[in-house]
Amino acid sequence: MRLRQAGDGAMLAEFSDRLDPRAVADVRALDVALNAAAPDGLIETMPSLRSLLVLHDPLRLSARRLRALLESLAENLADTTIIGRQWLIPVCYEEEFALDLAEVAASKGMSMEEVVRRHIGATYTAIAVGSFPGLPYLGGLDPALVLPRRVPPRILVPAGTVAIALEMSNIYPQATPGGWNILGRSPVPLFNPGWEAPSLLSPGDIVRHRAMPRAEYDALLAGFGDGTLLPHEVCRA
Amino acid sequence: MSLRIIDPGLFSTIQDLGRVGYQRIGVPPSGALDTLSLRMGNALLGQAQGMAGLEMCRVGVRLVVECARLRFCITGADGTATLDGQPLAPWRSHTARAGQELHIGRIRGGAAYLCVQGGFALVPVLGSLSTYTRAGLGGYEGRRLDAGDSLPMALPDAPAAPERLLPHPVPAERSRPLRVLLGPHAEMFTEAAIRTLLSEAYQVSHNADRLGIRLQGPPLEHAGAKEIVSDGNNTGCMQVPGDGQPILLMPDRQTAGGYPKIATVITADLHRLGQVVPGSQLRFEAVAPEQAEVVAWQLERAIAASIASIQDIA
Numbered sequence: 001m002r003l004r005q006a007g008d009g010a011m012l013a014e015f016s017d018r019l020d021p022r023a024v025a026d027v028r029a030l031d032v033a034l035n036a037a038a039p040d041g042l043i044e045t046m047p048s049l050r051s052l053l054v055l056h057d058p059l060r061l062s063a064r065r066l067r068a069l070l071e072s073l074a075e076n077l078a079d080t081t082i083i084g085r086q087w088l089i090p091v092c093y094e095e096e097f098a099l100d101l102a103e104v105a106a107s108k109g110m111s112m113e114e115v116v117r118r119h120i121g122a123t124y125t126a127i128a129v130g131s132f133p134g135l136p137y138l139g140g141l142d143p144a145l146v147l148p149r150r151v152p153p154r155i156l157v158p159a160g161t162v163a164i165a166l167e168m169s170n171i172y173p174q175a176t177p178g179g180w181n182i183l184g185r186s187p188v189p190l191f192n193p194g195w196e197a198p199s200l201l202s203p204g205d206i207v208r209h210r211a212m213p214r215a216e217y218d219a220l221l222a223g224f225g226d227g228t229l230l231p232h233e234v235c236r237a
Numbered sequence: 238m239s240l241r242i243i244d245p246g247l248f249s250t251i252q253d254l255g256r257v258g259y260q261r262i263g264v265p266p267s268g269a270l271d272t273l274s275l276r277m278g279n280a281l282l283g284q285a286q287g288m289a290g291l292e293m294c295r296v297g298v299r300l301v302v303e304c305a306r307l308r309f310c311i312t313g314a315d316g317t318a319t320l321d322g323q324p325l326a327p328w329r330s331h332t333a334r335a336g337q338e339l340h341i342g343r344i345r346g347g348a349a350y351l352c353v354q355g356g357f358a359l360v361p362v363l364g365s366l367s368t369y370t371r372a373g374l375g376g377y378e379g380r381r382l383d384a385g386d387s388l389p390m391a392l393p394d395a396p397a398a399p400e401r402l403l404p405h406p407v408p409a410e411r412s413r414p415l416r417v418l419l420g421p422h423a424e425m426f427t428e429a430a431i432r433t434l435l436s437e438a439y440q441v442s443h444n445a446d447r448l449g450i451r452l453q454g455p456p457l458e459h460a461g462a463k464e465i466v467s468d469g470n471n472t473g474c475m476q477v478p479g480d481g482q483p484i485l486l487m488p489d490r491q492t493a494g495g496y497p498k499i500a501t502v503i504t505a506d507l508h509r510l511g512q513v514v515p516g517s518q519l520r521f522e523a524v525a526p527e528q529a530e531v532v533a534w535q536l537e538r539a540i541a542a543s544i545a546s547i548q549d550i551a
Binding site for chain 2: 004005006007008009010012014017018019043044045046047048049050051052053055058059062063064128129130131132133134135137149151166173174176191193198199
């Protein structure tokens with residue numbers, strides 16, 4: 001573990017500089033241990049792909065004390081394997097939504113059908129949720145589809161956009177800036193502050209995708225929109 | 238029992254001290270850009286420092302008071318506030334009656350705050366009244382104010398009481414460099430980049446809002462990789478994309494990001510970021526971690542002393 005001070009109110013506990021399942025487990029274990037220790041002055045923690053960001057009040061918990069606490073917790077991290085829930089999230093890969101599908105296919109020397117087949121064929125694990133409310137970083141992308149983020153990123157991608165970059169796939173819950181390569185769109189809402197757990201997906205959850213035609217996309221979008229459908233019911237695998 | 242908005246100004250949102258505990262699912266803290274001014278406004282009204290106020294950026298609101306008696310104050314950047322055309326002094330409380338028109342107008346600085354006694358009758362979302370417009374969370378319908386909105390007041394009739402004055406606001410220190418701790422990724426930049434950051438001026442671009450402040454100046458060169466596998470962001474961190482032009486992340490920022498962060502503004506100076514305006518020049522000064530904590534204590538003591546100086550107007 002490497003501790004990087006991020007100002008006087010935050011500490012970044014880093015377990016790897018790349019995507020690494022061991023680091024994901026360590027981040028989770030340290031997160032659990034620190035929140036169990038609950039030192040006075042701890043504000044909140046944010047686990048991400050390979051590190052844990054610890055936000056603290058410097059008036060109540062100094063960086064020096066926090067550093068010592070994290071180092072002692074890291075010596076004895078428990079194995080915190082979690083069994084996530086299973087989801088089947090439908091995606092419409094039709095041309096109107098699949099803004100980068102042709103480009104991805106060309107750059108990989110595949111047909112568009114094969115890109116979609118490989119995207120559907122993988123079983124993903126939610127490594128982290130973040131950047132925007134409810135946005136899942138899904139690990140487990142088919143290695144044949146690994147490619148960099150787009151430069152420059154798009155200023156706005158539509159809500160529901162399903163996209164890939166690096167070794168991951170994701171779904172943008174809101175219309176936001178985005179630099180990933182867009183393969184399709186899902187009507188499934190991923191975030192609602194009124195739900196008991198506002199993010200549909202949690203780290204550790206298992207996600208698969210299935211392709212659906214535009215008509216079904218429209219029907220689901222309407223159902224989720226007026227509340228007659230709930231993603232917790234429609235998408236449980 | 239409300240404030241009826243005639244002109245919403247440029248970007249007016251309800252903000253408190255932010256939303257805590259949901260960054261792990263991608264929800265940024267939001268909250269006042271200049272927390273010091275919000276806290277002082279509430280202190281002037283004798284109420285909890287973290288109560289939500291109306292944050293106005295660059296141009297403030299014009300509104301009509303639709304409750305029997307409203308006690309309020311305006312803090313933050315100096316403006317040209319008037320009540321029925323009569324100029325209003327900042328850093329003191331005022332009382333308005335039903336039908337009176339409050340106009341904030343142009344704001345000479347970043348953010349100004351309208352704090353009202355008793356606060357607003359709005360429902361917290363995920364534990365906070367702060368508005369996060371991108372996801373439509375909190376505040377008034379999750380968005381910035383619009384003409385015709387009616388901001389509901391918690392108190393229909395503020396109790397009669399003497400007005401209060403803050404004779405000694407915490408000094409603004411506008412010309413002082415912003416103090417930073419280098420890191421979390423300082424070693425991903427060349428030594429020349431660190432020297433440049435700490436010696437040159439950076440201009441605030443027009444791309445400066447509640448998400449981030451884009452700066453323009455001598456490019457900061459990465460030593461190697463220009464991107465990282467995403468990790469957590471915190472408010473005040475300075476990320477540097479491939480073009481070398483730094484971005485200071487503000488309270489509505491993404492919770493995680495894939496650019497290296499060369500430095501982070503210390504907590505005691507974060508409120509000053511709420512008062513920067515496009516075109517102004519920023520300079521940065523590195524301090525040691527222990528020094529940052531000393532400064533944080535000094536600021537809290539200065540705030541306590543300033544609040545202790547609040548007095549009734551005879």
